[in-house]
Amino acid sequence: MWISRKYWELINLPNLFLETTITVEKIIIVSMGMVIVFVVMLFFKSKKKLKMLTIHNPALL
Known part of the structure; x- marks a missing residue:
């Protein structure tokens, strides 16, 4: 039982790692997208x- 559990953890480790990296990538992509939208x-x-300023003050051009 103990060996099989250990083996199961070993199998699950890369999956867990992949899931965490995917979430990190998602977080990075979402934050970058938000920054781009904000900019x-x-x-x-x-x-x-600027348009309003130039309309009100054509002398600035």
Whole structure:
């Protein structure tokens, strides 16, 4: 019983490792995606502000 359990743990170890790496990769991908969305949103907001500034003050151009 003890040997088979040990063997089972050995088999399960790579699977567990793979699962944890997958979750880590998912977390990294999700966080990067959020950062990209945030940057894009900031970029568009700044562009809108710039447009508004240029519309209100054409002398800036």
